[in-house]
Amino acid sequence: MKEDNFKLDPEFYDLQVNWDKRLDKEKDFFIDIFKKYNIENMLDMGCGTGHHAQFFSNYIRKIVAADPSEEMIDFAREKVVKSPGVTLIKAGFEDLDKIPYGPFDLITVLGNTLPILETRKNVKQALKKMKKKLAKNGIAIVQFLNFDSIVMEKNRFYTPKVVEKNGKIYIFIKHFEYGKIKTRVDFVITEIYKNKVEGFFINSSYLCTLKPGLFVKMARNAGFKRIELLGLDGKKAFSKKEDISLYALMSG
Numbered sequence: 001m002k003e004d005n006f007k008l009d010p011e012f013y014d015l016q017v018n019w020d021k022r023l024d025k026e027k028d029f030f031i032d033i034f035k036k037y038n039i040e041n042m043l044d045m046g047c048g049t050g051h052h053a054q055f056f057s058n059y060i061r062k063i064v065a066a067d068p069s070e071e072m073i074d075f076a077r078e079k080v081v082k083s084p085g086v087t088l089i090k091a092g093f094e095d096l097d098k099i100p101y102g103p104f105d106l107i108t109v110l111g112n113t114l115p116i117l118e119t120r121k122n123v124k125q126a127l128k129k130m131k132k133k134l135a136k137n138g139i140a141i142v143q144f145l146n147f148d149s150i151v152m153e154k155n156r157f158y159t160p161k162v163v164e165k166n167g168k169i170y171i172f173i174k175h176f177e178y179g180k181i182k183t184r185v186d187f188v189i190t191e192i193y194k195n196k197v198e199g200f201f202i203n204s205s206y207l208c209t210l211k212p213g214l215f216v217k218m219a220r221n222a223g224f225k226r227i228e229l230l231g232l233d234g235k236k237a238f239s240k241k242e243d244i245s246l247y248a249l250m251s252g
Contacts, residue, residue: 010049010075012189012201015163016172019051027055029234029247033106034059037139042106045096045130046113050076050088057083064101068092093117093126096133103135110143112245115207118182120218123208127222139251140224147209148240152178155244168193182206212240215248225252 033039041062044053049072053065063086067073073090081088091099107130117123130140146152158174169192177184184206191199212229219227228249229238238246 009201010069010072012170012172012187013072014049014051014075014080015165015170016161016187016189017051023051023055026234030056031059033139033141033249037105037137039105041102041104042108043099043102043104043133045093045107045109046111046116047076047088048072048111050080050086052108052110053086053088054081054083057081057085060106061085063087064089064099064104066091066095066099068095093122093129096126096129099133102133103138104133105135105138107134107138107140108143109141112144112207114142115144115147115183115210116205118206118208120181120208120214123210123215124218124222127218127224131223134251137251139249142215142248142250143245144210144215144248145207145245146238146240146243147178147183147211149178150241151244152176152183168198179209181209183209212238212246212248219248219250224250226250 039060042056042060042064044056044063044065047053047065047067050065053063053076056063065076065081065086066089068091070090073088077088087101089099109130114123114126117126134140156176161172163170163172171190171192173188175186175188184204187203189201190197216227216229230236230247230249231238231243232245234247
């Protein structure tokens with residue numbers, strides 16, 4: 001049986017992100033999108049533990065949040081998503097054309113979810129299915145890493161994150177090993193209790209090295225006519241030599 005390319009315990013996944021800080025930073029960007037495009041319903045693919053979906057429910061009436069991991073969906077339902085406007089479903093990109101909802105005014109794929117599909121073929125198929133699932137005047141927003149080799153080399157190790165919870169200290173380290181076709185990412189988690197290491201976990205995954213130029217070609221081939229690349233804050237044009245990640249806004 002093939003092991004999942006990305007498999008991280010939902011509790012660990014959730015702890016490594018400061019969700020209040022992240023959502024506060026992204027708030028203005030998404031509110032502007034909702035108003036500009038008159039978004040009434042949306043799909044959040046690769047929703048993880050559901051924080052974005054719950055946040056979006058403050059502004060959007062109907063939200064479908066999908067993730068291929070049943071553990072992630074269960075965690076989101078139990079601990080994060082409280083809005084009746086959010087429908088949580090277990091589904092990956094391969095299931096996108098079978099989701100019994102839509103078409104959608106907006107489809108979001110956030111947090112580097114698309115490169116986790118690992119191969120260019122899988123990314124191409126996902127983009128085509130996204131295009132077909134959009135409403136006539138719908139928009140798709142994809143967020144992913146800047147896979148420029150110079151930028152990746154400068155950011156091979158992310159600054160360690162230290163989180164304290166229930167008397168334990170968790171140290172999260174993320175490492176990238178760039179490759180022209182695939183890039184490896186390692187999640188290293190150390191669990192400390194009473195000054196002793198109680199647990200040590202390593203999760204390694206392979207990402208499709210999705211350079212912006214390649215992505216734009218794929219998106220156009222999938223049927224998107226208008227593609228705009230924005231930098232990390234979503235407020236200015238993407239700089240391939242400076243921005244660690246980017247947003248791609250796609251429509252038409």
